[in-house]
Every structure is written in structure tokens, then in C-alpha cells.
Amino acid sequence: MTLVHDRRKELRDSPGLHLLIAGVSKYRHLPGGEGGDVPAENYGMEQLSGTALAAYKIYEWVRDNEPRFPVPIKTIRLLLSPAEDELDVNEGLATIGVDRCTLDNFIREAAEWRDDASTHRDNITLFYFAGHGVQRSLGDAVMLMDDFNRPGGGEPLRFATDLNNLYVGMFPSDNRPQIARRQLYFVDACRISPSEFAKFREMSTTRVFAIDVDVDRNPDDRLSPIFFAAAPGYITNALRETGTIFSRVLMECLEGRAGQPENNGGGTPSWQVTDFSLAAALSIAYKEWKDYYGNELQFTISGLPQDEVIINLEGPPDVHVQFEVDPDAAARVAQIDVINVQHQRVRQLGPPVDPYPYQGTLPAGIYAIHARPEPATKPYIDCPGEFRDIRPPKRYHWKGKMIP
């Protein structure tokens, strides 16, 4: 089974969201695999942990957040090759029982996914792949399937597919004039070029789609960003038992961190996540991982992105904030007030500010933060704040100077 969600009959001819989600952790022909002989050459690749789980969690997130998307979900196709330790930690993954992400399965499901996508130009497609990857050029990524490195000869990348082929195969054309014009691609895989590959003149992959170059000159009018978890030359990382860093950050961004207000002419603004706001939020969230954990991560975007809605938010998203005073010891007598633009105090902390530093969230908006010693305590002084915007994707760090 692969089609885990199917509302085609119910929604009939109306546009819908069609998803193809694939995740490979267990590679049967890499060391530690279970596919019989493991060739001596493994191109420096090992088994993965967290990628199939990441794909499953993305599936769950999309399913559970359906109302936020501009159109209802019509189909979800899921291909997973999980590792044993992933099955141990996630019951849903262990019980869903979908097909493995072999090359044949992938090609079959991609073809059906494209057929569904071709039924209405207002359809939206979402593609997500997590697994091993290599790269050959900027907008390209080679995705290695479950049976990569299978013995029996042929090209080294015979059991791999090329995102570029998949992407171009989703072109509007005479055969598919009604194909979805809104297409979202997420590739959660490394994009390195193993030195072993340099010795091959061509690194041909197996094509998912036969591309018929369009003689009728159909322009490519899709809005189709490709979000890569790794920039070319970079690797991506997985967290054991929780999925990949990219999937985790992606869901955090879609939850609201990538929210941006839209000026709807009056009243409170509507909030939404767009290609552009998601790209900016992913960049910033990645930088935080790098700052804190030292991971060399580099997100990038390709394809045809636009400031187009991916999902709508119900209201202003929460922004992570941290409030401190200088010096730290002043926290014992400090009172910190959060004032909104109507000059109302919406939060009071302290005295003392405990736990310190204060970490919490505020709905995005305009605020001023004040700190003062309460009661007056030498040598501390009042620290009035100015109104300013507090909005995602950056976390907001305020530090009030309470000494002369």
C-alpha cells in the first residue's frame, strides 16, 4: 500500500493537494543492509537514521494541518524504508505498512502522482524526499533509492533518480495542459559529490519521467520552489529518534515561525507562510542550529519561488523572546513590564525575575519592554524601552541596562 489518503471521489473535480512523500533510512545494499551481498564499493555511504521517520512526521503534520492549506488534501502517497530503531520509537511508523521506497515503487507512484496533479491547474503538489543524496549541479539533486548500489552491474546511479528530471517532468505540456501550477518540492538529503563519482564521465540516473520536449512552446508558468535541506557541497543531519534537522525546522517554520503579515487593507493583518517567508525563516533557523550546535548546515532554495501562499495561519504567530537585565544580579530586584501598542501592560515579570533569564513567547506585534528596580536599589536604574516590532522568524532578545 502506498496511497494512504484518497479523497478523489469525494472531492471530484475540485482542485486539491496531492502529496508524494518518500523517506529512506535503510539502504539494503549499503553496509548494514539486508539485501544480500553488499558490494565492496559503497561510495562512502552508510545506513541512515531519522530520514524515513522525518518523512513519516511530515506526512503526519500535513495530514493534521489540512485546513491551513489553500486547498483540501486529495491524495497522499507514502513510500518509506525505515530503519529498525525508527520503528522502535514511533508506533505510527511501525504500523502504517507502506511500500518501501525502491526505484520501481518510486517510479510507479510518481507517475500516478503526476496523473493526479494533471487534473486541475489549481491543484497543488507537494513532494518531499528524505534519504541519501548527491549532487551534480546547482538546481539538481540525485536521490538514492532503497535499492541503491544493488549488485548486477549497470550505472552507479542506476537505482537513483534525479530531481531535475522529476521537476521538468512536471512541466505544463500538451499532454498535461491542466497540470498543477503550484508545486512545492522539499529535498531533505545531502548534496555532496563523493570523490568516487568523479571518475565517471557521466553520472546518469534512472529517469522517473520520459521528457517530451514541448514542441508547442508551452511556457513554464508554474510557481514551483525547490527547498533543499542542504546547499550544494553540504551535508544534512538527522537526529536519532526525532527525524532530520530539516524536517524539524521545516515544521517549526510552517507552524508559524515563517509567518508574515499580509496587509489586507484594514483591521488586523492576516498571517501566512509563503515561499519567500519560508526561505527566510529556514535560513535563520539553520543559522541558529549552526550557532548553537556548530553544525555546518546550509539551506538553499531553487526552482521558481514566489511570494505565494503555502499555508495560512490563524493569527499572529508566537515569537520566542528572552528578557534579561544587565547585570544579571539585578534580576533579583528587577520588574520587567511588556507594554503593547495601546500602552497596556500585557505581561509583568518579577521582582524577582525568576526563572532568569525569562524565556517565553509573545504574539507577533508592536511592544515596548521596560525594566526597573522594585524597590529602588543601588546601583540599579530604570531602563525604559522603546516600541518596536517583534515578529518572526528571528527570536527576540532584549537586555535592559540597569547600571549607569
Place this chain on the structure above:
Amino acid sequence: MSGQKGTLLFSLDLSSELMLSDLPVIVWDQELRPVAKTLSTNPVDLPPGTYYVTALMPAGQEMRGSVNVVAGQSVQVRLKPEPQDRSPHEYQEVQHYLGKALENDHYWSHSLMVNYLAPTQLFNDQAVLRCITGNLLLREFGEVPPFFEKRALVGAVRLDITGYADIILLQLLQPGRPAVNVSFPSGPGGKCYLFITRSIRGYSLDVHLQSTTADLLLSYLESGLLTAAELTTTSPAIADASKAEDLLSQKMRDPVAACVGAYALLRFGEISKLHDWTKNLRDWYEWLPDGLTIWGEHLARLGRHAEALVEFLALPRRGLPFFVEGFSYALNRLRLYSTDTGNLFSDDERQQAKEVLYGLERYTPFVDFGKFFLTFTGMNPAEPDDTTLPANLEQYGGMDVSEVFNELDVDPYSTQDRTPIDYCGTVGACAVGAYASGLISVPELQMLMSANCKYISFDPRDTDDEIYDIRVPGFVQLVKVPDLVWKQEQSINTPHRRKRPEDLNHYAPMDLAGATGQTLDELVPEAIYLQPEIWRQYYESTGLNTVPQQGLLPFRVWQVYTEMVNFVQKKDVEHFVAAAGVLPHYIGDACQPLRSSYLINGDPYRNLDGSPTTYPLELGSRYSFDVNLVFERDVLDGHAPDILIRLRKELSRQHQRSLVRGGQEAGFAVVELMRRTRQHINPLDLVNAYGQLVHQQEEKQASGLIWEKYQQEIINIIADGCFTLTVIWESAWFEGGGNDIPHNKLSAVSPKRLKEIYEDRNFLPSATIWEIDRYLL
């Protein structure tokens, strides 16, 4: 201006050419609605009210300002960066706000003691820059002599390169590394800027375009900040839909900027804005390979694949695209066309596509696709590879890069944030930390400290290379934690940093007479007089009223000692090692003569020319204001190998010292160390000696002359620091009952665990003199 509206103008609190660039800005109203998205050069008419304006820089900093707009009036809002985001120097603004190379490299160079130990093993200073002209795809190329205007920056060199020699590529050669080739899209008569920075990992190149706005656009695209990038494409400086034709009709004042604009519009899929000016790019500029890739991709997006193929097949005549974006378009299209199964292309065309594709695919394993300018490795740029170069580069000719740094007198390691107080000489503290463990006479303690030596500083028994054997990302050796972690500005992502209160722990003005005529030194004749209240009274009476003036180094040692004893009592070996590991930093500071003197930043009562004043001067206006920087960095760090060799001999002599009991005595031991240090090297003599050299315009000689004069004293004070540290370590160990700790716990602590401990804000909290009492119990 509409009668009901006011006009909002923008100004940027920047100093470099960025000040005049078209920076994308967003204006928000009180409800946080984006009421205008525009460029900083465009005035905006708005209804009266309060607005908040932001401008996101490519490197992630945000400039902001707020303003009240009044009907019928023009008002200007000045956008400023947050204080912690400000560029350390105007010369660095372009790199600071547009890129990331500097901060990372400098962090690296600062974080490895090995830099000072064996520079030759780490980083051969040799580097050669060559300029290549010709056509690499036809394998017709050669080297041309460089024509540069050189400019010295802080810690970097900028070369302004004019493209009259048809340079297409810059090649950087460094021993033991592959040659790096960076495309250089200046074009005939155009100009590009090349920033060269150097770190412990070697030299790095950073190419910037003549058009600041095009440069800005590239940086936004690289950073994934697409809203800003899209706004920037509307700048007159970039070829957007309406303005591009004007530019082209003038034969494009800047075709390279037009290329950048075209690549941006292609990336956004805004094909309609390209009109047919991309064809002009192809037709008018034979030297520009990207004219083919842009026009070819444009055609392909329109579904005109047969015509697109013609453009990509013409690529060998012009050469490799300058931009990775164009290189990738060519690769992807040719892969598609060469394997076409339909009837659009003939066998012959498919074969031709394969031939051109082959010429490009030779490069793909060696191209850095993370860059915007085509960058790849290989000594022979027509035959890319990753072969490393030999140690001697003389055979390759070209320009000696280190000579340029020398000629311009640029110190590649200097940065503006390395002010005298912010940055300490590393040799003293690291040497103290490393050698003290060898002096420990308590076997159990020695076992523990030796096991952790390389996590504290460096292990003198190791070869230098082994110092690299620390793989925890972001781990900082403990002796450098006070400087490289705690003293750094906090951010929400790095809450473990402490900045201001930690600054105070690194010095104390022991020799400045207060209102009563007594110095701190005189106020603390014995350990019992080392009391925070006495220091507070002294500071207030002396007029040192601001917290940054109120150094408290001895109390920091008292605090650390107290905690070390507690940790030993709890048999908490991990925390003990962490506390003992940061202590050498403070002891190392205490044995620097200027850190216990009011003269640390020069003489506050003498002008730069030496004439006296009756009031204290600002930091940069003082006689010999950078004396401490010169002493700790140039004299000490500059003679690191000598110091380490001679220190070893000095330490081999037997010294007897009494143990201390209690934190107050430990703090007082440091007061005495400071006192002895100033006896060895009188701070005033140092200030005068350096001031005289400055006056004679011979400050470049300072490092050598001061070392010549004080070398034995320097060895003596650092050795004294080693012994003092040993005494404090041993005393805390005994006082806490360290010998009761089971031997199986006396082993190396993992750096991961140590990092967790020193990033905990409750571990040895940094405090001011007003708050320190609670930590001295």
C-alpha cells in the same frame, strides 16, 4: 504629496558605499501591517501616524527605526543596526553586512592556541595569486600580469581590479591545498573588488561587484532572503523590466549588474519582466558567456527549446559562465536535451549537446555550487582536479599575497573588537594553564589535571598536531572560555555568553591612588582586608563610578576557589575540572603588568603627545593608549615559541610556596602575584617606553625592543603565575578533601560535558563588585 499624507524618507546609519545603495525596506504600521515595501532611495507617501521601518541585511542583521509621519510634511527615519550587529569598522561594512567570512575565520584563528605554538606547521604563509585570461572550454588561456590598486583594510586587503586585461579567472595557490579558481566577471573596462582575508586555515578570496546594489542582490539570493532580493531587482541599478531597456539602450552601463538582475528574475520565474533584453545581453557582449546561458534559459522557459539549444551549443565559443547559476542552467538543459527521446532534436544535435555537456561535466565534481561566482579547483583551470600543490610555489610565478599584506602593513589577525580590554594575550594564560599541571605535587590531582590538560589549554607533552584532537563542535578550551565565550555579546541563540559582568573579571587598577591617597594595593596589605565593601568605597571615592571601571580580578579568583572547594567536597569531578580549567585565564591576566594597573589603556592623565592633563582622558586619547595590546599581542604572543622554551627551563627550578586556605586567601595570593608582577615590570616604565617609540614613529619596533628589554622579567612573571596557580589548585583540592575521591573518577572529562558546564549561566556566574558578595560565601 497627497494633502492628507506625509512623505517618509529613509537614511541609513552606514558609512561605506552601502550607505548609497538601494536597500530594501519595509514600513509597518501600528497593527504590524506592511504598508510599504520599497527601496531606501524611494520616498513613500503615508497617512499620518506612527510607523516602524526595518531593513534586513543579507548577513541577517536588521536595521530599524520608528517615525511619526505628519500630514503635509516630509520626515526622515534613520535606520540603525542593533548595537551588537554594528560593523566593527566602516572598512568592514560591506563584508560584515553582505557576507559571513570574517566572523567565522576570526573565531577560528582566535580559538586555537596552536596558532601561536607552531605557526609554520599549521599555515605556511606562502600564497600566490594569478590572473588568467582566455577561454577554458577551448583550452586557450594564459596568465596575465595583475593590475591592482591595493588598499589596506583592518585585517584584510582589498584589490580593485580593472578588467582591461580581460581577466576571466583569479587563481589562488597555497601549499598543500588544491589551486582555487574564482571567476572574475569584470569585463573589459569594468571593475571588481577582491577582498583577501587570512586565517589559521589560510587565505580566502571574496569577490564583490562594482555595483553595490548588484552585490547586495547577489548576497540576498545567496542568503535565501527572497523578499529583499525581489525588492532589490526593482532598483534602477539592476536591469528590471522597465529600467532594463533604458540601460540596454545605453549599451548597458553595467552588463554584469544586468546579468545579476536577469538571473534573479529567472529564479523568481518573472519571465515577463525580461522582455527581450536578455537577447541584447547575448548580442552586444561577445565576451560575456552568461549572455548565452541567460538567453538560452529564457528561451527554454518560454518553451522554445530548439532555439535554446543553439545558445547552449555556442557556449564553447565564449567560455565558462562567470556565474554558477548560468553554469547550472547549461548543465541541466544540456542533460535534458542530449537525452531527449522525442522528435525535436536530430541525432546530430543531441550528439553536439553531449559534447558541450562533457566539457562542462568535467568541472562539476570540483565546482563549489554554494558560491554565486563560478569557483572550482585545479592548477590547470582547463583540467579541473583536486590535486594538492607542493610546499614551494616559486615555480608558478604570480603575485606573492603575503607580500601584499606586508607592503600594506596589514595585520591579518587584527580586528576592531580586539580592544585592549576585550582581548587578552593568549600566550600567558595558555602557558600558565598548560605548565601548571606539571608542577602539581599531589599525585591524585596531577593525574586528574594531566588527563584533562588538552581540554584546559594544551598538553606540553603532545605534539602540536594532537591539539586538534577535539571534535566537539564549538568546544572552546577552558582557559579561553572567559574570553571567547563569556566575554562575548549575548544573543538569543547564545544565551551562555555574558559580556559586561565578565569583562570586569580580567583586571583591577591596584596602583591608582584614591581620595585618601591610598591605592587598592595599599588598602589590601593582608588577606583579611580583601573585602568587596572596601573596594566599593574606594571606587566611589575615587570617582570610578561606572561599572566598567570597577575591575575585580582577585574576587573572581576567590569565587572560583570557593566553588572548586565545593565541587571537591561533593566529589563532582566534572565541575571541578571545569572550574580549575578556567582559573588559569584569570591567573594569566594577573601576571600581566598592565592588568593590575590604572595604566592598562595608557596614561589617562597624559595626552597622546605626552602633555599632562588634570582630568582623565577618553580611552583613545591617552598617551600609549594601545600599550597593553602591543604588550600582550605583539610582545608576548609574538614571541610565543621563545617564551615556551624558556619557561620550561625556568619551571624546572624548585620553588616552594605555602598553600592557602579559603577563598579570601586565594584572592589575596593573586593580589600578591599582581604586586610581584608590577615589581618585575613597572607599568609606568612600559607606558613610557612604548610612548617614546610612538613619539619617534618607531612603534613598529616596539615588539622587538620591549621583548629585548624585558624578556627575562616576562619569563619570571609567567613562571610566577604557573606556581601561583598550582598553589591554588592544590589548596582547593586539599581543602575539599580531594584525596577521598575514588581514583577511577580521576580521568578525562568529555569535552561535550565540559561545554555543557561552561555554557550554564549558573556555573561561576559573572558579577559586578556590587553583587559579588553572595558568591564569596
